[in-house]
Amino acid sequence: MLSISTQSTRSRCTRRCAAILFAVALTAIPALAQEAPLAHGPKPFAVSGVGPKNLTFGKVDLKVSGTGFIKGAVGVLGQTDLPTHFQSNKQLTAKASLSPIPGDTYAVTVRNGDGKVSPPFPLVVGVRKPFQPNSNKGSDHAWGSNHLVVGTSVNGGDVYGAFPEFALSGPSDANDRGVWIPGFGIDQYGATLASWYGLGASQLNTVFTNLSQFNGVTNLGFMGA
Numbered sequence: 691m692l693s694i695s696t697q698s699t700r701s702r703c704t705r706r707c708a709a710i711l712f713a714v715a716l717t718a719i720p721a722l723a724q725e726a727p728l729a730h731g732p733k734p735f736a737v738s739g740v741g742p743k744n745l746t747f748g749k750v751d752l753k754v755s756g757t758g759f760i761k762g763a764v765g766v767l768g769q770t771d772l773p774t775h776f777q778s779n780k781q782l783t784a785k786a787s788l789s790p791i792p793g794d795t796y797a798v799t800v801r802n803g804d805g806k807v808s809p810p811f812p813l814v815v816g817v818r819k820p821f822q823p824n825s826n827k828g829s830d831h832a833w834g835s836n837h838l839v840v841g842t843s844v845n846g847g848d849v850y851g852a853f854p855e856f857a858l859s860g861p862s863d864a865n866d867r868g869v870w871i872p873g874f875g876i877d878q879y880g881a882t883l884a885s886w887y888g889l890g891a892s893q894l895n896t897v898f899t900n901l902s903q904f905n906g907v908t909n910l911g912f913m914g915a
Contacts, residue, residue: 756800760802
C-alpha cells in the first residue's frame with residue numbers, strides 16, 4: 691500500500707509540475723511577442739553617408755544617405771542651409787558650394803520638418819593632387835623650393851615672389867605634367883646674397899652663368915645694406 695501510495699503521489703506531483711511549467715511557458719510567449727517589435731522598430735534619425743566620393747572645391751550636387759528623413763527635410767552644411775530635394779526617407783539631394791576650411795572637413799546634418807536635427811556626419815573634401823604620375827606611379831623631382839631668410843641685414847616681414855598656380859597645363863606648368871616653373875632662379879637668389887657679401891656687378895655673370903637669362907633682374911631685394 692505504501693508503495694502504491696508513493697507512486698500515486700509522485701504521479702500527481704509530476705502532472706502538477708508539468709502544468710505549472712506549461713502555464714509559465716504560455717505566460718512568457720505573449721511577453722516575448724510584445725518585446726520583439728522593439729528589436730525591429732524604427733531606425734534612428736541619422737546621416738550615414740554623403741556623396742559623391744573625391745569631392746573637390748566649388749559647386750557640387752550632394753547625395754545624402756541615412757534614415758528617418760521626412761518631407762521638408764533640409765540638408766545643412768556647417769551652419770548653412772542647402773537647397774534640398776526630398777527623395778525618400780533614406781535619401782536627399784542638395785546643392786552646395788565647397789570652399790577651403792581648416793582641415794577640409796565639413797559637418798553635414800539634416801533638419802527634419804519637425805525641427806529635429808540629426809547628429810553631424812563628417813564630410814572630408816579630397817583635393818586633387820596637382821601632379822601627373824610618371825610611369826612608376828610617382829612624381830618627378832621638384833624644381834623649386836621656399837626659403838626663410840633670417841638675419842639682421844634681411845629686409846624681413848615680406849614675401850618675395852609668388853607661388854605658382856597649381857593647375858595641370860596651367861600658366862605655371864612647363865608642360866602638362868605639373869612641372870612648376872619657379873618664380874625666381876637659383877642664380878638670382880645666389881646673386882642677391884653674393885652682392886651683399888661684396889661681389890661686384892661685373893663679376894656676377896662670371897659666377898652665375900645663367901643670370902643673363904632673367905631679364906636683367908640680378909637682385910631680388912631681400913637683403914639690406
